[in-house]
Amino acid sequence: MLRRLSLALAVCLALSNAALARQTTAESYRKAYQTLEAGLNALGGAGALRAAEDVWVKANGSTWARNQSLKVEAPWDQMPRDETLYADRRGRFIFENRDPLPGGFVFGGRNVVSGGQGFFVNERDRTTQPLVAANLPAVTLNYVRRLPHLLVALALEQRAPTLRYAGRENFDGRPHDVVIFAAANGVLMNLFFDAKTHLLSKYENMVTDPVDGDVVQETVFNGYRAADGIMVPTGRQTRRGGDLIEDVKYTEVRFNTRPADTAFARPDGFEELPAFTPPPIKETKLGEGVYLFESGANSLVVEFDTYVVVVEPYGGGRGPKPTINKAREMFPGKPVKYVVVTHHHDDHSGGLRSYVAEGVAVVTTPANQKYFERMAASTFTMFPDDQTRAPRKPVFELVRGRKRVFTDGKQTLEVIDIGPSPHAAEMLVAYLPKERLVFQGDLVNLPFSGKYMPTTVNDTTLHFYDWVTKSGLDVQRIAAVHGPATTLEDLRAAVEKKRAGR
Ligand SMILES: [Zn+2]
Structure with missing residues (x-):
């Protein structure tokens, strides 16, 4: 059977070679x-x-x-x-x-x-x-x-x-x-x-x-x-x-x-406005062991006693592999153990394969599991990544009951499901109680100038603002996957202006 198959293959190859040779x-x-x-x-x-x-x-x-x-x-x-x-x-x-x-x-x-x-x-x-x-x-x-x-x-x-x-x-x-x-x-x-x-x-x-x-x-x-x-x-x-x-x-x-x-x-x-130039690659300290890895798109990196958590495996920006390598360099001996995806959209989750290839556990909501399994198993030959060279099956840590808390007693990171948001049915944010900070993707997207514009506050932002104010969480700063950070105070002013139709 195998011999017959390989014979058929040989004939096919000979035929296509002949066809090509004619031109x-x-x-x-x-x-x-x-x-x-x-x-x-x-x-x-x-x-x-x-x-x-x-x-x-x-x-x-x-x-x-x-x-x-x-x-x-x-x-x-x-x-x-x-x-x-x-x-x-x-x-x-x-x-x-x-x-x-x-x-x-x-x-x-x-x-x-x-x-x-x-x-x-x-x-x-x-x-x-x-x-x-x-x-x-x-x-x-x-x-x-x-x-x-x-x-x-x-x-x-x-x-x-x-x-x-x-x-x-x-x-x-x-x-x-x-x-x-x-x-x-x-x-x-x-x-x-x-x-x-x-x-x-x-x-x-x-x-x-x-x-x-x-x-x-x-x-x-x-x-x-x-x-x-x-x-x-x-x-x-x-x-x-x-x-x-x-x-x-x-x-x-x-x-x-x-x-x-x-x-x-x-x-x-x-x-x-000035012509777009890619924002510089840098790491901004937001608190003890808490860093914003900045570039065209940002990730939050949090250090614990024996491991590191990355929030948002973004596909663009500095890219997933350089993010993992930089975390390794900054926190020697502490592997990136978890990667949290705020929502399934293919820009936000686009770097996930690099984390899967490293054996990093994917923290997401239950509905996304199949989608990320498909992504991990897809064929990428035009722009091969680590998952192309040595594929692994993804490991999941599903967020059930709306919350997953990472803590080592000193450092605490809460991953909270705020969905359904008008932007995605399942939506996670990262909350750092000590820093009084929320890190989010696509819920507040300030332009690179850092200035609120008439279109900045949309239905998704209004929903997020209402969620924050009702959550009872102590929030002062809001950092973002896209664009600069803002304060809750500035967001409140922009929301009130929008709701007043000004
Ligand atoms: Zn999105």
Whole structure:
């Protein structure tokens, strides 16, 4: 049986080698170029596209808060999505979006890119902020990919040396020619052209997902209609790891709108914030044996007599491995024994695999166990971590009865379940009675300036404030996974202002 299997495998390998051998690099490039040219012609041809100086598209529909919903498992919370995009042949873009998330969070605003630089406008907080120049290739690719004629033109005109033909594949029951190109930010895009109509049916690329590891993200254009001689999609659907995360209709598409130059100017009377720079990596002492490990996102590190507890295995910021290593260096001979996850959202739990690989016990609420087991067992080959190299099964310390207290007689850390919060059905906070301090994730997110803005206090923050005031806990300071710490007094003032509608 085994021999027959290996024989079959050998035959398969020989066949695929033969198939590959039939196409040289030059042939692959030539075929890819021709496929793209046919794709551009199907969209209206170079003439019609040259005549279109600019394009303006309005889209709306839904997004799904995958791994960012109230509940830990699908179905994900469905949120409305609105966006408009302007793009022109001079490389200028205006992209405006509104993206709510559960618990009163609203992301989005207006991004303006012109002359090789850009800025972000937040109408609700009345602020503007320059875009980081190094991010512009990724930012503009994110706009271009919304319209096939822009995406195909970009591949042909700016990324041609990277074009390769990847063969024929069936998609949606029809044969497709697949072309690969490398975007300026290094992402390899696979473009699927219908072999008969030559229209772009979808594009996809590999992404690394905090929960599911190596997955495909694909965007499908389900239909086309003609506008000013150019074929434009009727909408798009995006799936990540097979989950639908976006479904929007293109309700209006217009060409040659020729906006006035003022459309690309900063609005008057808005506060100008500095360009985002990653906050420095540092350890701030909050009390005896209590440290905030700061960076783009923060973790709380608490020292006990024989071990250390980390609160929040955040995926970004300084990263989980450097957090573990720094704790080891600061507290020699005391292993990190527990890692507390405030809530399941994939940014907050995104570094968990590194802790699992070290045998650190995961402190979480019961509903999250399966989700974290899946995360620990996922395949991460694009960005391998310790769990890829030597996988372990996670060990859990489930918080039941709303509280888990860690103490050695001198140091005390209370892990309290405050859920259901408007942001996540199960939500833990860390309370340090001696320091009169609460450490929390996503419940109070101050901007890096440390200043409360009109949007800082949302439904989630109001719920948290009410919980603190009713908890009977002696709280003076509130530290955060995101952004600087605040005092309960400052939070109270901001909440009262919000509730008074000021
Ligand atoms: Zn969250």
